Amino acid sequence: MRVNGQGDGERSGGAPAGAVPADGDALAIVVMGVSGTGKTTLATALSQALGCPMLEGDTYHSAANVAKMRAGEPLTDADRWPWLDHLGAALGDTARTRGRAVAACSALRRVYRERLAQASGLRPAFVLLELDHDAIARRMSTRAGHYMPVTLLDSQLATLERPGADERALTLDSTRPPEALVAAVRAWLGLG
Numbered sequence: 001m002r003v004n005g006q007g008d009g010e011r012s013g014g015a016p017a018g019a020v021p022a023d024g025d026a027l028a029i030v031v032m033g034v035s036g037t038g039k040t041t042l043a044t045a046l047s048q049a050l051g052c053p054m055l056e057g058d059t060y061h062s063a064a065n066v067a068k069m070r071a072g073e074p075l076t077d078a079d080r081w082p083w084l085d086h087l088g089a090a091l092g093d094t095a096r097t098r099g100r101a102v103a104a105c106s107a108l109r110r111v112y113r114e115r116l117a118q119a120s121g122l123r124p125a126f127v128l129l130e131l132d133h134d135a136i137a138r139r140m141s142t143r144a145g146h147y148m149p150v151t152l153l154d155s156q157l158a159t160l161e162r163p164g165a166d167e168r169a170l171t172l173d174s175t176r177p178p179e180a181l182v183a184a185v186r187a188w189l190g191l192g
Contacts, residue, residue: 026095028124029185030116032107034156037129038174043104045178046185050102053094057105060087074155077111084112088119095122108159113167126163127185129174 031043040056047054061083065075087105094101107113107126117124163169170188172181186192 025099026092026122027100027189028091028095028120028122029100029102029127029189030091030107030113030124031102031104031127031129032113033129033131033174034106034108034160037131038178039104039106039129041178042127042129042174042181042185043102045182047102049182049186050100050191052098052100052102055087055090055094055101055103057083057087057103060090074159080112081115084115085119088116091116091124092120092122095120106156108156109161110164110167113163123168125189126167126169128163128169128171129181130171131174 029043029046031039031046033039040058043054043056061069062079065079065083068075068079084105087103091101091103103124105116107116113124113126162171170185172184174181176184
């Protein structure tokens with residue numbers, strides 16, 4: 001487990017690992033990473049554990065974006081901005097209305113995470129799920145009904161910018177069971 005890009009139990013600014021402040025009473029969590037790392041699985045388990053809504057980032061893509069990915073074409077930033085704005089606004093509104101909300105979203109680059117934060121009006125907590133290339137490819141090839149082809153995996157991995165030490169982020173190994181991942185996120189956020 002790495003907190004804000006550092007080792008176990010360390011955070012930038014010297015604060016203890018569990019002392020991640022929420023923005024007012026609203027807490028927005030984004031489970032991020034490349035396709036096939038288990039974002040939806042963890043986001044669903046986390047939302048159930050916290051008793052809050054889960055927003056599936058894939059459902060916020062336009063039909064044109066989905067068609068492009070289905071055809072094996074990587075999205076451009078111009079494709080992503082409206083998607084990130086729509087998802088970020090929904091995440092912020094849901095977190096403010098319900099107190100907490102969890103989203104599953106690739107959020108591969110820092111600028112995408114900043115865009116989500118800006119659109120949400122909050123300071124989301126990002127949870128990066130990591131897994132090696134071959135394991136991701138195996139997961140993607142056995143996944144039924146998803147539009148993201150395995151051929152886009154290398155593009156996603158090349159695009160991924162791991163969160164920096166100054167970002168509100170936790171990095172977890174997605175080979176761990178969902179219950180262990182939920183416990184790690186809850187401990188990091190001080191949610192017992």
